[in-house]
Amino acid sequence: MTLGIDEGSRIGVVGRNGDGKSTLMSVLAGRLEPDDGRVTTRRGLTIGMLDQRDVLPEGSTVGSLIVGDRDEHEWAGDARIRDVISGLATDIPWEARVEDLSGGQRRRVALATLLVGDWDVLFLDEPTNHLDVEGVAWLAQHLKRRWSTNSGALVVVTHDRWFLDEVSTDTWEVHDGIVEPFEGGYAAYVLQRVERDRMASASESKRQNLMRKELAWLRRGAPARSTKPKFRIDAANELIANEPPVRDAVQLSQMATARLGKDVVDLVEVGVSFGDKRVLQGVEWRIAPGERTGVLGVNGAGKSTLLKVVTGVIAPTEGRVKQGKTVKFAILDQQLADLHEVAHERVNDVIGRQRTSYVTAGKEMTPGQLLERLGFTSAQLQTPIKDLSGGQKRRLQFLLILLNEPNVLILDEPTNDLDTDMLAAMEDLLDGWPGTLLVVSHDRYLLERVTDQQYAVLDGRFRHLPGGVDQYLQLRKQATDHQGGATDRPTAVQGAQSSVAASAAASGLSGAEKRNAEKELGSIDRKLAKSAGERESLLAQFATFDQSDFDGLAALQARLTTLDHKTAELEVRWLELSELLA
Template sequence: MAHLLGAEALHLEYPTKVVFDGVSLGVDEGDRIGIVGRNGDGKSSLMAMLAGRREPDSGRVTVRGGVTIGVLEQSDVLPDDLTVGGAVVGDTPEHEWAGDAKVRDVIAGLVGDLDWDAAVGTLSGGQRRRVALARLLAGDWDVLALDEPTNHLDVEGIAWLAEHLKRRWSAASGALMVVTHDRWFLDEVCTKTWEVHDRIVEPFEGGYAAYILQRVERDRQAAAIEARRQNLARKELAWLRRGAPARTSKPKFRIDAANELIADVPEIRDRVSLQSLAVARLGKDVVDLLDAGVSYDGREILRDVEWRVAPGERTGILGVNGAGKSTLLGLVAGTVQPTSGRVKRGKTVKVATLTQRMDELDPHLEEPVRVVISRLRTTYSFGAGSKAQELTPGQLLERMGFSSAQLSTPVKDLSGGQQRRLQLLLILLDQPNVLILDEPTN
């Protein structure tokens, strides 16, 4: 298969962390690559470097002459005042795009149910994502780089996207790189998997299920090697401890080797540990929606909704993009007012919402993570009674999976997943007793 693009000895680092060190890899025609890894390990940064959107600190990315690369950003970058049609086809005359079967298929599959002249700012998060995807997929690209393409999409949208990507190119042409946490999507679309971890990129054959099987086998072999290392370490340690007189006659090279063996313990990956936060007291009356309805510009979104939210309730809300899920949550939160019916709230209710977009972090983009948290309070209490703990902002952030080095990292340099985690933490620290999560796993 012909080579499309490649990377040689890529090195990328922030002031507080080395992300990649000496990474070399390539993308060939026919490759369908899923990129997986923990938040903050560099998945989006890797794809941005390969797509030419970011320069590495050292090393180089080479692209075969004439190869075009289309990129879907993780964040929503569409202007609110742009129309759906303007976003998807731009200034292309109608007779041109309407005569292209591929463009017609993309429009029908992603935005066929949307008003062509509607402003992007009036759309839901899922509808905006579909417009962004249609804008990209309507183009002609040799390589597609998709960063979290399934974010905000409903089940129908995800299924259509998977099917489109499978038949977009012939088996031996085109290339796809995709960062996503959707395991079904990875299995459905990808033929290779790259795991990003510990400054390296490790390739595996197959989709997500095949990758997991191979990684389990790799970890089993690593565990067997580690067991042998520990067994040898115990023997060497016992040998070192055999009395001072004997130690003086021990060969120095063997002492050094034994000490190195004992010290060679692999670093344990960070674990997210978030204990229950103290919350404000919640009475028996929470939020009641009584025959509530919402309309925008004469278009009815919700009608005759009756929902009485009870203390301790855990409710999941499902529906296609544009059905009104976020509007319903807005009624509960108080950010949306009903155009019919009414909403009744208990006196002790304190609502907090994790929104689809991360606008709350915009004022803090230049500030280090530690500063953002410490500005709220100097100490935080976890638990109650004899198990109560007082934590500093730094200790709290480490409980949330941020390393010590990342505490001094500006918010703008965090990965999308880490920013989402910080956004959630800021909401929880306000100690709400009613928590609304709008697409929390994005």
Template sequence: MAHLLGAEALHLEFPTRVVFDSVSLGVDEGDRIGIVGRNGDGKSSLMAMLAGRLEPDSGRVTVRGGVRVGVLDQADTLDDALTIAEAVVGDRPEHEWAGDARVRDVIAGLLGALPWEAPVRDLSGGQRRRVALARLLCEDRDVLFLDEPTNHLDVEAIAWLADHVKRRWAPGSGALLVVTHDRWFLDEVCTKTWEVHDRVVEPFEGGYAAYILQRVERDRQAAAIEQRRRNLARKELAWLRRGAPARTSKPKFRIDAANALIEDVPEIRDGVSLRSLAVSRLGKDVVDLLDASVTYPDALTGRERTVLHPVEWRIAPGERTGILGVNGAGKSTLLGLVSGEVEATSGRVKRGKTVQVATLTQRLDELEEHLDEPVRVVVGGLRTTYTFGSGSKAQELTPGQLLERMGFASAQLSTPVKDLSGGQKRRLQLLLILLEQPNVLILDEPTNDLDTDMLAAMEDLLDTWPGTLLVVSHDRYFLERVTDQQYAILGGHLRHLPGGVDEYLRLRALEEREGAGPGTTSSEPAATGLSGAERRSAQKEMASLERRLEKLERSIDSARAALADHDQSDYVGLGEEMAKITAMEAERDEIEQQWFALTERVG
């Protein structure tokens, strides 16, 4: 592979600490590199040095002649005097940029809902971020540096971005370096992972899942070093391997090695125990939305606008549900009905007598009254011990142990809340809410400002939390990891997604192709026009297809495992085995399409 840029003996030092000490790296044609590590360990600084935005204290960065580098950093550099069109395509004539397929794709994928001639000064922070990303992607660059590109993007836009960067360059050409906490994006796009830690950069082959496996191996060899971190990584690996078929087929490592590592790792959650404990805390009734709808007066037209059409949703004890939908679809309104902050215009909301709802919002309101207090005082003032988990797995934790579990070092326990980083404040906010012992927890974009290790720690904490959990998040990995089912708000209707996030993206793409506008797919069962007998027959066929899919997945996994042990010099035999696997995958895809079509009919 041709060399694009490299770093030799980089040293970077801030007044209070050394960030990097003699780091040497190289970026070649075709590299797709994800950069991970704890907040504050130097991910953005590394990217800034490689991109020429930050001078190292010693060492050097070399770039091959003629290589064009593009950077998306976290700073907002847009000119308020420009329109969106001027910010994205500059002064290029319309016939020129409109004739460029890449530019059209970027505009449709990131800016489709924004007025093309709107002034930049009137945009929100999230909209400005989209414009900055679109401007970069419309340029011809050999190397792209993206620092948190998924911030302010919804699930649909993140999926588009992943597809775009995978198709942007021909195989073996161009290079991408990305810092992001979105683990799904890392696994979907990256072929290499760099972990930044302890003044060094450690390279791993493969995306996020492969990185997790190799990190577990590294930690195993180091015996007792970072015991807790290793256990969290193994638990996460177990979920990755037991997750959706699309994920288990991606990691670039031997499947039998992964299975050997997780054979003694239990399921991430003891669902039976948690539901039993949830029933004992909540009773059988949690929150029922009974034909509840919400209508608001439209400020522009003065007419009534229905945000949520009649919703029938009976939330169960211990239920773990993710809510999907484009911005403005009504997710916050739906959660407001559950929490009691929003009144139903018609229908009714019924709550169990023992229900205590707590909401983790995108604001940090819970911390306002504690800004001048040390972290230890804030947590210790609530309770002396805390119990997490149930039955034989229940744990009694002191405030200090609880804070340590969420990544607070001993030195940070005496730090005033106002001096904490954004990620630390976010973790403390979640802890304060959990310590109030709610039995219904609503998480609204909980992953903001958290690095991948802290996201894993949060997920581990939620695994032992015995209550009903409702989550809104654009972080696909987190959503799939902590919830057991997903719903979407489409056209003001609440719709169950048996196929999860993939089904949601397919439905949204279908709407776009049909030109129907966002959310026009109805979710009302009556709209399907099926009789009771037809519905039962369709459900029976769906169950049959699911069994066939499970059998095919096992066969594909076995074939891939056997392929890894096949004589690599036997090209004819390898080709025949690959052909068999390809045929099984094609059959699986066809069955999945049949299953999706049936879910459309059933509703």
């Protein structure tokens, strides 16, 4: 097998869990020696890698890990470092020690520590773990503007399909001991895989049909992705010409009403407080039979509290909750609690106590067929549940829930430990599930794929998002800009601003002068971020410009020079303000 990573490569790596994606990354990054063949790299090449272990030296502080022993004026004047800290570490105490951090905080610190470095090639293994929707969007934008078009290289393993499509220009699929390259991001990969599977043997028919359905959604339900330059629209339309919509919304609604009646759950002017802390207020949500809703919000916004109110686990301190008489809840969460009591039993014994058949999308299937659809082999049916992998346990939990036939299903971060194929299989089963579906997830692709509408918990209130995830990100950005970075995801550099707050009194500034200086500091941060985007755009124009048009090239160079001068002035002023306030 011969592979190459060229200047400008942006490669997404996909494949089933256990097929060798992480091993491939380690070999390419030089951390693991191959049994056969050789790996060669250009002399002087700098390689950075994020693996899944998050090994950080105990006793180190967040600040020392991210910026090292650099003086504050040095790192605070570096636009890349400010951007990384703003995107990943603003809510993490600067002086906190590694051993006191949560798993999610350790992961973000490890990623930030890597990204502040200057690398020719970055290898990222599941970088979106522990990032919310905003964090994933920030990381995608950071990686897209980190290098100019034909420089640097990126190889990323992730199950986040939105992220893959956003950052990748090529896709490698690892399967059956080989690596198969595809041109384009995730959407283009799905198209080419459908074309490949169409020509494969009949044994691949099930996989082919599932990918064809995925392709139909990408073309009809997510046009913004399908217009990627390398996604061949005509070929995609031909392949899905006879493919029905992914869900028959009318039929599912009728079936859900028959199972649930007209009443599911009504929340009327609901509020929840814990002591003096008000978590939710004025929530109005009348959940309908067959409704498919995604719920967004930053960590700690109150999403879990809201779902506990819906299910009756928490009683509201204000307003009222009315549940329909026939409502039967089921929750697919991250704890796998349903499997603890049967951990020592074999998979087929546990399944054998369930229903003998299950109907999805009008087709009757046995539990064994459902297990096969979710990636279980015959041999794995004899395996004790305690010996299954995390992804296998998650799939088994999902199947047991379906066989129990709830009529309101809540998915709480269901994508953990699942590869892209298994996510597609889960989504396929949900397409034929006739009930009310509520989903909380940082996986944007999943939210858009399985739900028909999205809401957000913002400042304790529950808000409908007609514009979906894009509208949510815009609202969060507006809130950040309006408050000058003083939200629960600030945009100014936390380390510098914490020192500003601690020593403002010693600076001799009056209260008004201090506030004006801090406001200007936040404004300069935003201007520098905008300048970085403009510079990247100009560099991209250089790459595609007619090299014989000397006047045009001179004009572009003049614009770039002017922009660099303005950026330098802004950075000098940023340092002046930082020193003044400190």
